[in-house]
Amino acid sequence: MAALAIYGGLFVSAFLAATVLPVSSEVVLAGLVAAGRGDPALLFTVATIGNTLGSVMNWIMGRGIDTLQTKRWFPITREQYEHASRTFRRFGAWTLLFAWLPVVGDAFTVAAGAARVHFGLFVVLVALGKAARYAVIIAGGLWAIA
Structure with missing residues (x-):
């Protein structure tokens, strides 16, 4: 049951963070690594999958951006979306390697959905960027407790 709480909690936090x-x-990930709770490889995998799936939700929202952007509850401002869209148009799908960045990364994934980026390419690029970030966090955590 403790393992479910560790990995399940990490998955939920990674999903919501994306x-x-x-x-x-x-x-959450750094705390688990520093406390020696959970297998680092499994923590890496769970965090990467959860965070990538959260970005998939953004991609889906991007597909309906015209409808969603007028909703009061939609948390990406028009300015954030326009900035991300301009950057996305300039650099293309490669911006998805930076989907892990605070604020603008979420907007990149929404812009990718609006631009109808191929789903497979989207998942690969987003997962690579997020995996690299989590690998650095885990390596830093392991180094700190060594």
């Missing part, structure tokens, strides 16, 4: 909600999965 959506437009203000959640920090990095703090």
Whole structure:
């Protein structure tokens, strides 16, 4: 049951952190690594999958951006979306490697959905960027406790 709480909690925090909600999965992951709770490889995998799936939700929202952007509850401002869209148009799908960045990363994933980026390419690029970030966090955590 403890393992479910560790990995399930990490998955939920990673998923929510990738959506437009203000959640920090990095703090949760670093805390688990520093406390020696969980297998680092499994923590890496769970965090990467959860965070990537959260970005998939953003991609789906991007597909309906015209309808969603007028909703009061939609957390990406028009300015954030326009900035991300300009950057996305300039650099293309490669911006998805930076989907892990605070604020603008979420907007990149929404812009990718609006631009109808191929889903497979989206998942690969987003997962690579997020995996690299989590690998650095875990390596830093392991180094800190060594």
